[in-house]
Amino acid sequence: MRTLTRRPAVAVLTTALLLLASACGGSDAAAGKIKLTVATFGEFGYGPLFAEYQKQHPDIEIQSRVTDFDTHFKTLATQLAAGRGAADVVAVEEQYVPQYIRAKDKFVNLADYGADQLKNQWSPWKWAQGTDGSYVLGLGTDMGSLAMCYRRDLFEQAGLPSDRASVAKLMPTWQAYADLAARFTAKLPKVKFADSAGTVYTAMLNQSPENYFSSKDDSYIADTNPAVRNAFFLAGGIAQKGETAAATTYTQAWNVAIKQGSFATIACPAWMLTQIKEAGGDGNTGKWDVTTVPGASGNQGGSFLTIPKQSAHPKEAYDLARWLTAPEQEKRLFLSDGILPSEPPAYKDPQVVAHTDPYFSNAPVGQLYAASADTLRPNYRGLHDADVRPEFGHALGRIEDKSEDVQQAWDDAVKTGREAIK
Template sequence: MGTIIRRTAAAAAALALLAACSPSDAGGKTKLTIATFGEFGYEPLIAEYQKLHPDIEVQNRVTDFDTHHKGLATQLATGHGAADVVAIEEQYIPQYLKAKDKFVDLASFGARDLENQWAPWKWAQGTDGDFVLGLGTDMGSLALCYRRDLFAAAGLPTDRDAVAKLIPDWNAYATTAQRFTDKTPNVKFADSAGTVYTAMLNQSPENYFAAKDDSFIGGTNPTVRNAFFLSGGIAQKGQTAAATTFTQAWNVAIKQGSFATIACPAWMLSQIKQAGGDGTSGKWDVTTVPGASGNQGGSFLTVPKQSEHPQQAYDLARWLTAPEQQKKLFLSDGILPSEPAVYKDPQVLEHKDPYFGDAPIGKIFAASADSLRPNYRGLHDADVRPEFGRALGRIEDKTENVDQAWADAVQQAQAALK
């Protein structure tokens, strides 16, 4: 799941303490733990699973994105504390495929028999060809969420099809940003340069590292440079709210209507609803994202070798990722399925969201699913990606211009690799 929900330090600490304790079997029941980041919508499914399997008791651990993944790294290094089933976000999959000795090969439980359940690109993400690391949960195909009322105030079209024609690519997005600013200078066009930048990168097969040999290409890859200069250019003109996704500033900006657009994967819609509350219901709409289809987010359920019950853990992961459960999660929480049989299901395709002006989110988000291709992140993506994000932030706070920020980002990324 791409969802990142920040919790208080006290709550995170308490959950981390829970993560250090492995439940033992008692009362004749097998106790399993599943660790996720943010909300995967699993609570009602877990309750259902326990009713179907009265001999199983499942504890659901939920922490924020960073706490979860850093905690997993520590648990694997120390050899204890990992849950029986662990969610891993797609950007970390290459890293953990290199550490596959720490995980159960799900092929040993027959996972390969399920291969056709997923979109081919999604299945390929979770395996190195032989070893099956995880079973896919959701995916994050992109759309564009926009405020109809703010578009109307700027004299722009508000119908979702007309907006799609107005902004077919990112150059048109930048042009529209200027038109919007000329008419409504007190409202920003985008939430942050980082969101625009990330969306553009997610439409490319490679970003900072070459898929063939994992070499650093961030400074020479035209996709990275173009994305940085376009998003940085918007920021330099003061057309972003400088509100980083899922921060308190972002929540406030949504509630106050401080910006008009955001590139949004399906899982983000629930976050926009939570931040905006009833006050922005019906003001938002959804249309196709500028440029090609791209994927942002999506996870896999894995089973660390530390699990004392790998078969039961696999059975739980298989059930949670089965088509029936993926369909329930979309209809209840808007979590986009990664399985063709589900995202092509008539009930999914016909699903509309009244908060977003009855936008046909099933059709919009599923439309590009078959053509999606994950972009190669590289083993050290987490070391260099933040440097470019911080550089865009320096443009937004006007301490650097685009050229300076780009040069510094490339230099700092290279230094981080040393």
């Protein structure tokens, strides 16, 4: 979906920072027009939509700010603390939503403009992510329901079935996936089965209703939640056997590994397909395919459009955010950029469901991701998810570089995760 959006980020917000009082700010109208600034992390595919909106609203001028994930959230934290400089419409990724809902004094309550009347437009779990009941932080953009991308040619070289239905039957569960990794590596020892342990771990973890924190009281449960332990030991076990390419997603090494065909599978939300295409280049057209992911579908990624109270034009900003997230625009973004809507009217649209991708062997990506989206359930992230999650990713990396075994890495991750909260 976006070249720089979905990699895990180091936490950039602290409780103290979020509690700082904010003053009203925002940019002045420009030469008779109302100037609205929209800040996103990576490209959201909004360029053509901005042009159309300005044509329909000649009194509006839209300016786009696009930065990478870390820069976006570090800058936003500074702007919120200073009480000035924030865009009129700001994209917030799902892992930061719980923190910002707690900092509601810094953001417009979109319910004041009637957003709560639109709740049935979104999947229930998506709507629930962006609200605490009476307060609505943002309007949902995309989501990241999962499928499994795989190399047909490498499966064939390993003597395995390569058609979508057969591949899905080979790995209905994550344990079956791990068993298949061993079979594959035995046949093609120079090719790895997965890109990284972190990708497998994240996909498994996102299928659980709770991760590192309890949905009841936000207490740290990483050390007692069986979903976290099971995901870590299965992914870590694959890594310890040398069955991953140790290529962290969205890095240059990952791009090179895709281009060179160094690994055979990766759990992939819809927005990742564009990144695989860009990394693989034309020479890999038709080598990839897409099938269902092991286990139940989980969500990986997704954002909300919010309006900081600093905005000088909150009503106009809300009207723009509402238009950008309307089903018709969400549908267009999927057909043009592969950005999966979080709204059933959009992802169930006949054009979306019928959409195929020639790069991925004409896989019925619209059908696959729509079906996956329908099975999604809430996944509680917690106020400090962005602090803790990287610690477990680093620990899996230490298994891949052979500096720790799975048990050592687990013990360290549980400890450093707890310390990260403090």
